Amino acid sequence: MEADINIMEIRKKYDLRKVYFDHPVAGISMATIAIYVLFSFIGTRFFSFDCFTSIFTIAAETGLMTIGECILIISGDFDLSVGAIYALGGFIYVSTAAFLPSFLAFIIAIGLCAFVGYINGVLTVRVGIPSFVTTLGMMMIIRGSLLLTTGGRSIAYKGDIFIPTILSDIIGYGIRPSHFWFITLLLLFSFILMRTPYGNWVFATGGDQKIARAMGVNVNKVKIINFILMGVLAGLAGCMAISRFRFANVAFGSLMELEAIAGCVIGGVLLSGGVGNIIGAGLGALLMAMIRIGVVLAGAPGYSYQLFVGMVLITSSYINLKTFKKIIE
Amino acid sequence: MQSSPLLKIVNIKKSFGKVQALKGVSTVIQHKEIVALIGDNGAGKSTLVNILSGVFHPSEGEIYLEGKKVNFSLPLESRKAGIETVYQNYSLITSMNIVRNFYLGRELAKNKTMFSILDINRMNEECKRAIMGVDINVRSVNELVSVLSGGERQAVSIGRAMHFRAKLLLLDEPLAALSVREVNKVQELIKEASKRVAILYISHNIYHVYSIADRFVILDRGIKIGEFEKKDVTVEELMRIISTGKVAKI
Numbered sequence: 224m225e226a227d228i229n230i231m232e233i234r235k236k237y238d239l240r241k242v243y244f245d246h247p248v249a250g251i252s253m254a255t256i257a258i259y260v261l262f263s264f265i266g267t268r269f270f271s272f273d274c275f276t277s278i279f280t281i282a283a284e285t286g287l288m289t290i291g292e293c294i295l296i297i298s299g300d301f302d303l304s305v306g307a308i309y310a311l312g313g314f315i316y317v318s319t320a321a322f323l324p325s326f327l328a329f330i331i332a333i334g335l336c337a338f339v340g341y342i343n344g345v346l347t348v349r350v351g352i353p354s355f356v357t358t359l360g361m362m363m364i365i366r367g368s369l370l371l372t373t374g375g376r377s378i379a380y381k382g383d384i385f386i387p388t389i390l391s392d393i394i395g396y397g398i399r400p401s402h403f404w405f406i407t408l409l410l411l412f413s414f415i416l417m418r419t420p421y422g423n424w425v426f427a428t429g430g431d432q433k434i435a436r437a438m439g440v441n442v443n444k445v446k447i448i449n450f451i452l453m454g455v456l457a458g459l460a461g462c463m464a465i466s467r468f469r470f471a472n473v474a475f476g477s478l479m480e481l482e483a484i485a486g487c488v489i490g491g492v493l494l495s496g497g498v499g500n501i502i503g504a505g506l507g508a509l510l511m512a513m514i515r516i517g518v519v520l521a522g523a524p525g526y527s528y529q530l531f532v533g534m535v536l537i538t539s540s541y542i543n544l545k546t547f548k549k550i551i552e
Numbered sequence: 553m554q555s556s557p558l559l560k561i562v563n564i565k566k567s568f569g570k571v572q573a574l575k576g577v578s579t580v581i582q583h584k585e586i587v588a589l590i591g592d593n594g595a596g597k598s599t600l601v602n603i604l605s606g607v608f609h610p611s612e613g614e615i616y617l618e619g620k621k622v623n624f625s626l627p628l629e630s631r632k633a634g635i636e637t638v639y640q641n642y643s644l645i646t647s648m649n650i651v652r653n654f655y656l657g658r659e660l661a662k663n664k665t666m667f668s669i670l671d672i673n674r675m676n677e678e679c680k681r682a683i684m685g686v687d688i689n690v691r692s693v694n695e696l697v698s699v700l701s702g703g704e705r706q707a708v709s710i711g712r713a714m715h716f717r718a719k720l721l722l723l724d725e726p727l728a729a730l731s732v733r734e735v736n737k738v739q740e741l742i743k744e745a746s747k748r749v750a751i752l753y754i755s756h757n758i759y760h761v762y763s764i765a766d767r768f769v770i771l772d773r774g775i776k777i778g779e780f781e782k783k784d785v786t787v788e789e790l791m792r793i794i795s796t797g798k799v800a801k802i
Binding site: 415418419420421423424426427429430431434435436437438439440497498 | 605607626627628631637639641643644645646647648652655656657658659661666667668669670672
């Protein structure tokens with residue numbers, strides 16, 4: 224009798240976990256809505272269209288980096304240099320836009336960021352340095368170089384308005400093109416991850432690299448492509464931000480790598496690799512942007528943002544581990 | 553009586569630095585026969601399987617598949633040639649579902665590029681059929697591999713190899729982690745499979761292989777010390793040969 228009851232309980236627990244696992248976006252969606260409702264009550268003027276567009280603006284920029292980081296972590300790697308690449312992209316863009324059409328400056332900046340991603344990939348894959356270390360070193364090299372070159376001074380944007388117009392300048396009612404870029408890229412990469420052979424290879428590479436190789440997946444190619452993608456997205460986010468502020472400073476993007484990773488974890492990505500979803504990561508970025516603005520409007524000091532994000536991060540990681548890990552074993 | 557063999561390996565040698573894992577092994581495998589590859593630890597059985605599946609290159613020696621000389625520089629090439637390997641971990645990734653594992657590396661898509669759209673419906677249908685064909689009952693092939701028992705995972709791996717028309721199936725200790733009841737089911741499955749593919753079966757457990765193998769190839773420290781048809785040898789004799797390292801009787 225007792226044994227039967229225990230089995231029933233275990234089955235029920237397992238099924239609930241499975242439901243959550245099958246629909247991971249459900250959890251983060253609920254959390255996002257809950258936090259939005261919370262801040263609507265405790266924050267002045269939080270529940271307004273103005274505020275929402277501000278949140279979305281921040282989410283769009285962090286979100287792009289979170290998308291790239293999500294794909295990378297699912298395939299089993301980390302990129303700690305994304306904040307630096309973000310700053311590098313912005314710096315190259317501003318510098319070259321001073322004497323070239325903004326379109327060309329943009330392409331050069333993105334191209335260089337893609338190249339940095341490629342270097343990250345090659346060092347990790349061919350030399351065998353763990354990606355954590357490779358990208359940490361790359362982050363320091365880039366930031367150090369930028370500091371040396373600029374001496375910490377800001378550089379004003381003196382280019383034409385073409386790229387800023389298609390990236391970040393307000394269209395009306397606080398809506399920016401970056402919002403649409405964010406949603407489009409979110410949907411695009413989610414589709415690639417879930418509905419293409421490449422996506423399957425990404426999951427396999429992160430799930431078990433040896434088995435993936437034995438089954439014919441070109442694991443090295445997958446990893447390098449993901450690093451290049453990360454570089455491109457970080458560079459794009461950097462150019463978006465610079466277009467918005469109309470100046471660049473090497474301090475831009477500090478700690479953004481950690482925010483990108485936090486967004487992924489909140490959205491359901493497992494740091495051990497092989498599991499995750501991009502919509503969740505995007506919502507994670509949105510959630511963090513909500514908290515950033517929400518705490519200020521609620522009257523708390525701006526620094527408490529980190530406190531709350533930290534708590535959300537640990538809580539969501541706990542929930543995700545409890546559900547996902549058990550199911551996977 | 554003997555038509556040309558499916559696989560012929562000639563004088564295969566493999567060294568890892570100073571260690572010689574294989575010192576010149578030659579044998580053949582006929583179509584649709586089950587050959588047991590047995591021997592103590594360190595005999596070189598896994599090394600030989602890794603060479604056949606394209607994970608390692610032989611230091612010396614040749615491999616002929618259906619009469620043609622082959623040279624695998626990648627596991628992918630070995631698979632394309634019709635050699636499928638089922639490793640001890642069932643060659644399945646537990647964090648992914650059954651259908652994704654089934655089609656890993658061979659995804660069905662509208663075009664052949666890596667960013668083309670997966671034909672999810674066809675994949676689900678065909679996978680479901682293949683899985684039922686090896687007697688596995690799941691609610692959906694979108695279930696994670698982790699819901700399957702060891703024996704079921706083994707069946708999925710073998711079913712996958714059959715579905716993709718393998719000519720030679722390399723089984724590396726397929727029964728190692730299974731319960732007694734599952735051992736019987738998987739043995740039955742292997743016997744069924746041998747009606748369509750040749751099988752090279754590595755095992756420590758002589759009793760297990762003896763019941764279904766047609767022929768035994770015995771390795772000891774990198775060389776082949778014996779090769780017997782089942783009718784010419786008993787389980788006890790095989791065990792004695794392996795433990796003493798010598799074929800000759802008193």
